[in-house]
Amino acid sequence: MLVVNPRIQVPLREFRFTFARSPGPGGQNVNKVNSKATLHWDVTRTTSLPEAVRERFLTAHRSRINQEGEVFLSSSRFRDQGRNVADCLEKLRGMLAEVAVADRPRRKTKPTAGAKRRRLEDKRRRSDRKRMRRTLNDE
Numbered sequence: 001m002l003v004v005n006p007r008i009q010v011p012l013r014e015f016r017f018t019f020a021r022s023p024g025p026g027g028q029n030v031n032k033v034n035s036k037a038t039l040h041w042d043v044t045r046t047t048s049l050p051e052a053v054r055e056r057f058l059t060a061h062r063s064r065i066n067q068e069g070e071v072f073l074s075s076s077r078f079r080d081q082g083r084n085v086a087d088c089l090e091k092l093r094g095m096l097a098e099v100a101v102a103d104r105p106r107r108k109t110k111p112t113a114g115a116k117r118r119r120l121e122d123k124r125r126r127s128d129r130k131r132m133r134r135t136l137n138d139e
């Protein structure tokens with residue numbers, strides 16, 4: 001079970017893992033061992049996520065989701081398969097935790113009277129300074 005928070009828990013049976021040979025250093029086993037792990041998860045059909053969280057996930061991470069609605073995450077940080085699987089799950093946990101809590105809606109604000117006054121005074125000073133730099137034509 002992938003536990004993100006008490007409300008969001010995804011059973012491991014929803015994930016599909018594929019394995020491949022990992023790039024990079026690895027000694028004599030590098031050409032024999034499939035240590036790179038790729039996680040596949042059909043986020044559009046899962047029943048483990050609340051609808052609001054699913055919508056936020058789909059919009060926030062749309063670049064990682066293919067046409068069929070599957071999320072692909074891969075890891076080849078470690079030299080053994082088990083730790084790469086755990087790394088994929090940890091990446092997904094972070095992505096889900098990111099969208100688990102909805103952002104508070106923005107409240108419109110207006111600049112204060114003092115802020116408006118300071119802005120206009122600054123504009124006036126800058127305008128005067130530039131006006132004084134101009135050359136005078138007394139011809």
